[in-house]
Amino acid sequence: MVLALVVLLGAWFYGYWASNGSASSLVPQVLPGATSIEQQGDLFIGRDAGGKVIGYAATGEAPGYGGPVTVLVGVTADGAISGVQLVTQRESPGFFRLVTGSGLFDAYGSRNAYDPLRLGEDLDAVSGATISAEGVASAVRVALREVTAKGLDAARLPERKRIKFGVPEVALILLFAAGYVGHRVRSGAWKRRIRWGTLLSGMVVLGFIYTAPLTITMIISLMSGYWPDWHNNLYWYLLLGGILFVTTVDAKNPYCYWFCPFGAVQECLAAVSGAGHYRPRDLARALQWVQRGIAVAAIGLGLALRRPGSASFEPFATLFDIRGGTVEWIFLALILLASLIIYRPFCNYLCPLDPVVDFIAAGRRWIKELAIKWRKRSTTA
């Protein structure tokens, strides 16, 4: 536990120290034709050989799935967008490839700084990478607001934030509630029924329909301080907050056993094949350390690089979105095949979330023991 803490703290500080980048070297690319560029505050001003202003550029930042997305946007003096350049992103590579391949960046070619530039309105939505694409589009709008406010004659108005509360959020609250009730039901038969109900609902709604399971990316984003805007990401707060709250206060894991969509898929396969728990006594300890090692490596990697999405390896998107590279498909096939022989092989031997929950539980025990010792000492004194 101490070693894990040292590694993670080291990774956190390294990531904090190494993650500061600058966009100024990219400015000439988004202001084509400029022969000199001057920086005034956050605004870059491009001039031609005669000293005439030909355009402005600024960076914009908005939350994506794994952390903030930063873009540099250039605008000509008459308000046409002259260039959009990605500066940094912290998304899962698979998700961001969808954004890259969607033509979203090229779509800014014929646009003006005062256009709405919203996905699903005047820009095509990116299926399968909605949050990442929204991060890019929002960051472009933030940059344009800077440019229009300080460079051009009129500013874009501040954005009206709408709270996103829909089916996934309602389903999540209901699943937490059902799990809470299920934990307390004494009848074994009813407990099993409730559990199968939550598992199947989680698999269909949070898995196949919305592809919104808990991922290690969310944990790393939380630890990195990349907390998304709550208006658009209430689900993120409900899921992480609910799990952390119940695990800390009640010492119970409300997610994995009750409504993890990928766990449900493995459990369905086990129910079909009759696969049972398998944890050989002489290997159990070593395999537990392998799982913990994977979790520490994933979190350490995500924190050190400050790219939470890069550390994710869970095959959730491959299964629920039917999307992934060759390696991801082989990995998924291996897990599904193993699920026919061993009960929940991914959850029991590989999932990085299980050690995280164990870590919280160990911390909780440690604090409780300290509190008891302190109380004893104060009563004897």
Next chain:
Amino acid sequence: MAQKKYDRVKQSLLLVFVFASVLLIGLIWADGLVGDAERTPSYYRGVPADAESTPATLPTVTPLPPEAMPDEPLILPGLDDDGA
């Protein structure tokens, strides 16, 4: 005896599963860490025909004169973020 043999096979299969999975996880991480260049997309309008061929110099930082910028940005009436 047969049970012992079966357990040994199952244990070996489990070890193969874990080892292969760790290898695949390593490959997934490697894929996520390399090839950054192809994942930094951009759109550029292209250099105007009448522009000088000299590339732009990197920005020179100029302290912002207080009188150069208005306190409040001008907002055109009737123009909002939705472009309405």
